[in-house]
Amino acid sequence: MNAGQNDERNVQILLNKEIQPTAMRLLTLEYLLEQQAAVSLADIELHFHKADRITLYRTLKTFEQKGVIHSIQEQQVTKYLLCDESCATGIHHDDHLHFFCTKCRNTTCLHQVDLSVMSLPPGFSVVQWHFSASGICDRCAGTMQ
Numbered sequence: 001m002n003a004g005q006n007d008e009r010n011v012q013i014l015l016n017k018e019i020q021p022t023a024m025r026l027l028t029l030e031y032l033l034e035q036q037a038a039v040s041l042a043d044i045e046l047h048f049h050k051a052d053r054i055t056l057y058r059t060l061k062t063f064e065q066k067g068v069i070h071s072i073q074e075q076q077v078t079k080y081l082l083c084d085e086s087c088a089t090g091i092h093h094d095d096h097l098h099f100f101c102t103k104c105r106n107t108t109c110l111h112q113v114d115l116s117v118m119s120l121p122p123g124f125s126v127v128q129w130h131f132s133a134s135g136i137c138d139r140c141a142g143t144m145q
């Protein structure tokens, strides 16, 4: 993989979301793009052990606000996942299923599951949907006998 091309692509991702591509933001984005599952602030801190915690936290908050990542709660821990391209400042389209694997303890976004059939009784209005499920993910199922 060509590092220069990657950088350019990542700069473009940030610019598309109206974020100034600083070095720390680019590194954080690169890390998030490499992940197969949700990561917590602690995971990211561990990866960037020389980086300032507040800077990392602010970077994540900016990314979340601008529609680069969305967060989920997993056993009282906030974890982050990359958003769809259609997410933007204040507009998230992440009403998809989050699947927690009890074996590898990773959470992944499942965009394939149709949740559009969900409806509520009269009088209830939704601010945000949270869909989650737990079980065994495809990667773990593949390695089990």
Ligand SMILES: [Zn+2]
Residues within 6 Å of the ligand: 067, 068, 069, 070, 083, 084, 087, 088, 091, 092, 093, 094
């Ligand atoms: Zn989003």
Ligand SMILES: [Zn+2]
Residues within 6 Å of the ligand: 101, 102, 103, 104, 105, 106, 136, 137, 138, 139, 140, 141
């Ligand atoms: Zn798994």
Ligand SMILES: [Zn+2]
Residues within 6 Å of the ligand: 070, 081, 094, 096, 097, 098, 108, 109, 110
């Ligand atoms: Zn998600």
